[in-house]
Amino acid sequence: MPAVAPTLPDDLREDPRYYLRHFQFVLDWVAAHHDSLLAESEWKFIVGFGELPEVSQALLVRMVSRKGELFRLSRLDYAEIGDSDRALVPLVEAGMVIRDPLIGLDELFAQLRVPELRQCFAERLAAHGIAKSATRQRLLDVIQEYEEAGDAEPQRRRLSHWWTETTDQLVQLTVMPVCDRLRLMFFGNLHQTWSDFVLAELGLVRYQQVDLGELSHAFQCRGDVDLYLALHDLRGRLDEGESIEALLTEIPPPAQDNPWLAERRARLLYRLGQQAQRDGDIPLALHCYGLAGPGEARIRRLRLLERQGEYAEAHRLALEAQASPCGEAEQQGLERLLPRLARKLELPRPELPPTRQPRARVLELPADHLVICGSVELAVRDAISHSDRPAWYVENGLITGLFGLLCWEVVFAPLPGAFFHPFQHGPADLRRDDFVARRRRLFDTALARLDDGSYRDVILDHRQRCAGLANPFVHWELLEPELLSLALDCIPAMDLRCMFQRLLLDPAVNRSGLPDLVQFLPGERPSYRLIEVKAPGDRLQDNQRRWLDWLGRHHISVEVWHVEWRHD
Template structure:
């Protein structure tokens, strides 16, 4: 079987001055072998063209790809292992991979030239704006950026460029979209980049070794790659503040039955809806919230936001009808919590009887007045105040229970299922937050949780802790989950409590992995039948419980797990 089971097989040694080129070639080879059917003839030709470039030209191209942007001053493309920059550039320019004298807008020119160079290149424009010859870069920018300059080459902006810059010039990399497409097909996302190889080689990041087969890949059809790239570009344009109308008009459809792409599209539609609502375009916002909240991978946030907007617009009857249908359906905890607040308000507006609901149980409260925490923060201040040799307190937030879950369920989380892993740099399975994640691994998770029933969970957790220490995981934070904390947790937290918490995590991994209490205090000397630990959520002055924290606290009460909220006020006087 042709497979790669870990990052060691994919990375080049940093002792090799061309290590980055070897890593880039690895990606090209992987994509060419496993994704050839997703590439056009022209794109496959680019793979062959790259292979034919001289090594210095290949290396220079990769150096440019790994840097930010597409425009570069050649004086900043000097690398000892490459040698003469202009000689390495020549084949790239001849092949059209690098543009030798690209057109530059004013903002690009301003970013690439130093202040003294700008004063000389824009001498006439600076004088026409009434600025002194020695004006600052800020003053030049404020005066000239409001003008509409036509994009033109550097030699047109500044005819004396080559002499003034001692032969240096500005070039543009033209194949970055192709390189991004290859990177996307390899990683399955655009968050990860070429630095992953370096981090792995330096040992700064270690990844689980999972069997990868030729069929393990992120995309099965080219249209999926195209849709992902289109959504990515639209989100970037939204963040840059482009007009909403153009962005909404270009919102692409996604291939049928591809749930994870539908989720990405739904998230973008939700963000566009938020932007529309902020700008007073309520009708557009409602339409986008509908698009986001319906269908495969519908966004809970979009459905809730739509109801709140309808309420704000006075559409109480429509909002009530939609909310009532949702209340009667099997919605998740997050949505039901929002509906429990919204429906009574709508019923009062419409003079209807509110839906029946169980009253919230009172959460235990602890009030503390402490010296000002200073740099350590309120959570650690409370932990230090409560900590005693016979009852140690730890600041763990979302790292302890999720970490124990990640250790016990490691075999299920890193099971080599189709579509879960497809390169050596996965922190976790790519389908982690998809609707069918648990269903695909139900028997594996059941086998892991069964260890909680027969008492072998501690042994399993310790084994994984020792064998996998430092390996990236979506749930295990190694710098928090040290040996002492782990030992105390396994000695104090009953297996029945762990099973209940882990089952709740599996019910909605994305929503429930956060919101856990800040502190845990172990009570090893407790009498028989008394709690052996307690969980403490810390709130400083003016801080309130978040919705996900409220849901966890309600769950702990229902399970008989000791949990409380500590409200802190500060003593008058100096810091501790």
């Protein structure tokens, strides 16, 4: 284990093998921070990689960074590497790459262009009378039929056997699973790739740097890594159309003391339930939703039971859920379900909290404004905006942006398990139930600035010092200085506190659903109004209804405008 954490050079833009430095940085980082989670195979790869000639290291990283595990040698042509065939030799000797591997028909068709396929199977195509202009799919259908007629099992052959005239070679990576595991252990996810380094290097994405402590690890044990990879594999197989029953038998048990992995497992079960429902297998869908637990899956299960006529069972489960709802969205779903179920069971109508409906109005606009402006929201903005009453299309960007700027230090507080590598857009625990609870004192301190009046200076200071840094609440392209100045002048601090408090009820979810427009009314007594715009036939979404209800109950000026197009 290295004595100190590895660091990247400040600027690699002039280094032709910049990607190799990035890759080596990840290996060193994982070895330094996750040494106890590494198995012998991963240590063997890390050590073996370090013993390779640099040109071979560079070629391996080039392949690892590309899609798939099969590559044509003719397409591994990089100026900074030179002779790829020569650089390949140590990789083959180390067992990291296989030359001329056995491949099936689908893999062959993925590697060859259509003209090459016509050359490869020229005799067979001529024998079947297939035109030279046949498409790739037509060629595949013909060759598959030929192969299946001649053999009980599909044949796997080397490229040189499939296409005897070729001078090209195929090579196959054997280390992609190890590299994916190491990438996962570094990023804590598999949706971030090696290109994140390049984006950061070019300044296209910049990250807030956080002090990473010894407890800031994406995974606490090797079993967590295994569970993540297993769930990821099952999700991929679901997308490829594998049967729900088969996948369900391989769902691993929940992780102990790892809420975010438990959430990923529940989300997979929910998707299995959705697919079973689409397939018409209602019992299986109900089973999957039941395993997925509370939240959206539980509401789906209750609705499905209602649709099947199982009113008593749905009512019983809905009452259980009402005792401990999982967030506002589930509470909203239960408030719709329970009255319907009570009516069908001839039970007393349950008492539900009242909702506050915002003022609604109809706005007629010329139909050509939609074409001119590009969207109904922009058409309304342009119709009502004046120099003394400017309107802005902000949707979810303004209030969340002001919150993110005011609470910048809170969002990036170096709490254990929140940050574990230098390329994070935000804290890893943002979607966890205890996100706010762990930072309650810090949030209270930040929001107290709304009471003493210092919030404006804090927001403007962060706007200047942190401009461009990734933040899950801040959309920099929206927060122009003019908009920021108008918002701070016209929106009272007590209104900001009210809206920030709702954000804190569920920060990950409540970042969306805010009204589309804000119109400022500067002057001696500056004010503003929020406007949700609806095109003809468009309805309010559930998250929008929750925000509108909250804003209305707290006497914040908000309206819903329904647009009708006028054809002159």
